[in-house]
Amino acid sequence: MTRKTISDSVRLFHQKNTEKIGLRVYFFQSFPPAVRSLWRRSTLRSLAATLYLLPFLSTIVTLWSMSRPAAGSVTLLHITDCHLFGGEHARLRSGVQPYFSLRSVIKYAKLLSPSPSAVVLTGDFSQDSSAESYHHVGKLCREAFTQTPLLYTPGNHEDLATLNEVLAAYDCQGSNGHGAPHQVMLGNWQVFLLSTHVPGKIYGGVANSDLRWLQQHLTSGSAPAVVALHHPPIPPNPRTEDNLWTENCLQDSEAFLNAIRSERVKLVLHGHLHADSMQKIPSTHCTQLGTPSTCHQYDPTTGWGSGAVPNLGPGFRILSLHDDGS
Secondary structure (H helix, E strand, O other): OOHHHHHHOEOOOOOOEEOOEEOEEEEEEOOOHHHHHHHOOHHHHHHHHOOOOOOOHHHHHHHHHHOOOOOOOEEEEEEOOOOEOOOOOOOOOOOOOHHHHHHHHHHHHOOOOOOOOEEEEOOOOEOOOOHHHHHHHHHHHHHHOOOOOEEEOOOOOOOHHHHHHHHHOOOEEEOOOOOOOEEEEEOOEEEEEOOOOOOOOOOEOOOHHHHHHHHHHHHHOOOOEEEEOOOOOOOOOOOOOOOOOOOOOEOOHHHHHHHOOOOOEEEEEEOOOOOOEEEEOOOOOOEEEEOOOOOOOOEOOOEOOOOOOOOOOOEEEEEEEOOOOO
């Protein structure tokens, strides 16, 4: 994704109450010039912002079809921060039932065309570290996407041994923790999966050995690349003591940023913030992109201290990655 592509991209916001859940769908891709020109007209922007998913499903599918990626491109479905319990009916403090919330996200993601080339899950799958919660995630994803690669990285909430054992049963592949990074080729794109899990901590870190592994792969190849992890390398603004994210994102991020200065890296994909976020990473060729949680969202300027933001339902993101690196 070049800088121009990102600045010209369109993100559509749709909301629909289903199972008492407001669902948000984020499209992040390049639209044809004619569509982008129409989009700049405020009337169309206002109309799209008020669309509701089910009554206007044909409209949404039409908009999506107009921007279908070219042959050979890669479509990623990004899901993050599920926070499931072992019990399906358990609730988070926000009142959300995360099992049913995730089920709704997957249900509507499956309706989109084209089908994803891969599903990328970036951690915090479980709220209680139970094997049952990880089974819920694996089963929901695998039943919906039977032949699609399921790629994952762990979050700060995980029990790594349980996570890796359970997700392996659903043919998921990813980083099993520090010292076990993973990479996969999807079309002309290379996806790197890194663990930022630090036991017992909210903040994250990447092992030096994993950074060396990443740099070696970036040096030896030429394909455009996405790096997926749970914690964002750059905290959201404002970076003050009042914002709980300031000290609880990726620690020693400079080492990570040094590792991704290769022009091959176009995108860093993360979760953790429970918010839609995007910012250019200074002195690199890539953008940092965060996707909303499948349960509840937080205000990125303050963190979780003030609780979940009301009336912001779960979300997921679709990304179209083209063969030319855009």
